[in-house]
Amino acid sequence: MKINSKTVLFSLGISLLLGGCSGINQGDDKGKKTQAASSEDTMASVQDYTGQGYALPYGKETDKIANENLDQIEKAAIKLFKENYKTDVTVHNVVGAQGGATVFVESKGEPHFYTYAVVPIDEKEKKVKGDEIWVDEFQVENAIKGGLYHMIFQEEFKTLDDYLQSVVEEGQVTGKTEEALQNVGGHGFMTPYYFVALTSKEEAIKPVYELYVSKPNRSVEDLRNAYEEGSFNPEHLKVNVQLFMADKEAKPSEEIFNQVTKELEEMNSIPRGTYSFSLNDNFVDKQSSEGAKDNSLKRGFPDYIIKK
Structure with a gap:
């Protein structure tokens, strides 16, 4: 299972990359026609995309087996997160991959986060090994830490949320x-x-994080008091902002991109950290859920927006 497990994680890791390309490539007419044809087959408007068509390599058979054993997989995932991370989760989706299936979950309440587990599947025996379900511990721990960071700095995140919502309400851009x-x-x-x-x-x-997993019912105030302000380094916490054009025919607007970039640079009351920003056209790839393309506009490495 070792090789298959790595394959599952590697495949999922690729699909979870939400950043865009740093270059800008408008392409010629032929490229535009190719992209249009591709959009019809493999792309979906971001406003319509709910995950339909998402797939991982070599997952056709395991996907069928997983769908026939959803109750078993759901129980195994809920048990794993409750026992290991003191967190109740909701299972939203199960996607087959080589040697197993990826189980997408969302935490109930706070700290709020999305993550996944991997359940091994024996294709020959058509058997789900629910008792062997596992997670990438680093990924899950950091998912929880991100949720905790949001909990203890709710005011700062509300400022960021309100700002991005105001940009979206102008009608030219949207999100997932x-x-x-x-x-x-x-x-x-x-x-x-x-x-x-x-x-x-x-x-x-x-x-x-250590306080939360030992005593998950502690108050937000207690969690905030445990935070070590002096140890914070903005380079170690990334806030990756991604917007999409709302119009299906529109290419990423340099005017909007420059406006949002400038305003993010000037804001002092949003969470501290390292910010990147990408503006994509209206479409996401159905199979990978990726929105970044050659024509995406991006502010990121090595020129991040730093909030100290």
Whole structure:
């Protein structure tokens, strides 16, 4: 199972990459025609996309087996997160992959986050090995830490949320659907407009996480008091903002991209961390849920927006 497990994680890791390309490539007429044809077959409008068509390599057979054993998989996933992470979760989607299936879950209440587990499947025996379900511990821990970070800095995140919502309400851009986050998100603390990712070197939130898993019913105030302010390094906490053009015919607007970039740079009351921003056209790839393309506009490495 070792090789298959790595394959599942590697495949999922690719599909969870939500950042875009840093270059801008408008392409010629032939490229536009090819993209249009591709859009009809493999792409979906971001406003309509709920995860339909999402797939992982070599998952056709395991997907069938998983769908025939959803109750068993759901019980195994709920048990794993409750016992190992003191967290109640809802199972939203199960997607077959080589040697197993990926189980997308969402936490109930706070800390709020999306993540996934992997359940091995024996294709020959057509058997789901629910008792062998497992997770990428680093990924799950960081998903919870992102949710905890949001809990203890709710005011700052509300400022960011209100700002991005105001940009969307102008009607020219939009974000992903809640259903897409639930069914194929799996990337920690997420909203339709951004997700939070922590590096392995992030230390400020570590005691908050330890307190939560030992005593999950502690108050937000207690969790906030456990936060080690002096250990915070903005380079170790990433806030990845991603928006899409609302019009199916529109290409990413440089005017909107420059406006949002400038306003993010000027804002001082949003969460501290390292920010990237990408603006995509209206479509996402059905199979990978990826929105970044050659024509996407991006502010990111090595020129991140840093909030210290």
